[in-house]
Amino acid sequence: MENEGAISENRYLDFQQIFGHGDAKHALEIAAAGEHHVLMTGPPGCGKSLLAESFPSILPSLSKEAWLEVLSLYQLSRSTYSQSHLPPYRSPHHSASGVAIIGGGQYPKPGEISLAHRGVLFLDEIGEFPRKTLDMLRQPLENGLITISRTHASISYPASFLLIAAMNPCPCGYSGSNAHYCTCSTKQILTYQNRLSGPLRDRFDINLTLRPVNLNAAKGGIHEQEEPSKIVQERVGLARERQYDRYGGEICNGRVPYDILLRASPLTVTQQSNLQKQAIKKNWSNRTQIKIIRLARTISDLQGTPAITDRSINEAIKLNTV
Missing domain, CATH: 3.40.50.300 (P-loop containing nucleotide triphosphate hydrolases)
Structure with a gap:
């Protein structure tokens, strides 16, 4: 049973x-x-x-x-x-x-x-x-x-x-x-x-x-207006493949050791400075800053960009600190 x-x-x-x-x-x-x-x-x-x-x-x-x-x-x-x-x-x-x-x-x-x-x-x-x-x-x-x-x-x-x-x-x-x-x-x-x-x-x-x-x-056919899971699954699969190639195994941004994440995808000096300023202003812990970087890396993977983008960092901040 x-x-x-x-x-x-x-x-x-x-x-x-x-x-x-x-x-x-x-x-x-x-x-x-x-x-x-x-x-x-x-x-x-x-x-x-x-x-x-x-x-x-x-x-x-x-x-x-x-x-x-x-x-x-x-x-x-x-x-x-x-x-x-x-x-x-x-x-x-x-x-x-x-x-x-x-x-x-x-x-x-x-x-x-x-x-x-x-x-x-x-x-x-x-x-x-x-x-x-x-x-x-x-x-x-x-x-x-x-x-x-x-x-x-x-x-x-x-x-x-x-x-x-x-x-x-x-x-x-x-x-x-x-x-x-x-x-x-x-x-x-x-x-x-x-x-x-x-x-x-x-x-x-x-x-x-x-x-x-x-x-x-809604005006009729509400389900037809929505994106099916199969299409989303394909994007997720591609993003994971980028992570597997980057880290050399089945490991994702949410679980990879932080030092390996940063070595593979370092922030620019400007990005580091801006994130540090926000962390001080909003009293974020180190864990919160790390979570934002992990999320930003995933968002960039979904976008197909090799480096972490400013846009992905801003989106990650919104997702983590709602």
Whole structure:
């Protein structure tokens, strides 16, 4: 029986099936191209889950080596996996136990984060997950592994996944909405936002604020106006090939060691100076500056430019600091 956290291949939505959200789709294309983690914030019904469920449709197929890694993890967990080369997509409910998500148990086996290896982990209503479970995501987000320690031994499982998370802006969900009145106090909103710890929030490269789409503004054939996933997937594939050639292996801008990234794509003196000035003015951490450079490199790869452009840096700043 297939694990409930999985979504089968024929249930992947196509970008073409989602009306509007052009900016969000473009941001997800960047995330797919460079393996950047994404946090989506918006009121209920604005399309966060739809966008996440369609995200696997723009990812390139797994290589044979990657597919075998995924298959091995599913066999270890005694879960079934579609005999295709599509990246896995896992979407555990916030009521799932920490062991189910992280892995472990009396007889240790991979959890959801390892079943999402080489694919996508979607955490809907991320603020509803236990704080302890969320903080345990920091290790795999940093090094692509999860280590489970027991009295007599430690077991490590691969867990190199792309994290897509969604949350409401406040407990009632309607802070900043033009259509619904928010009933939350400032203290309630702050408490709700703080459910996501600073160190974990800092792991997200792209921050998206979504608003509901006015479907009444559409005039017939709304899906035909949208770009299909296949076309986006082709651009993502080309951008990844540029990264693989640059780094000599299947590694993307979101994961490559920073010194290698800068050696392969150094900023100009002017770019370094301008970024430093903004960092001082806006009190950015070193991690924030590195995330912006990684994003800018991916945006330039999608544009097909060999060097990081000023335009890509400006776009990266907007994506990271929304």
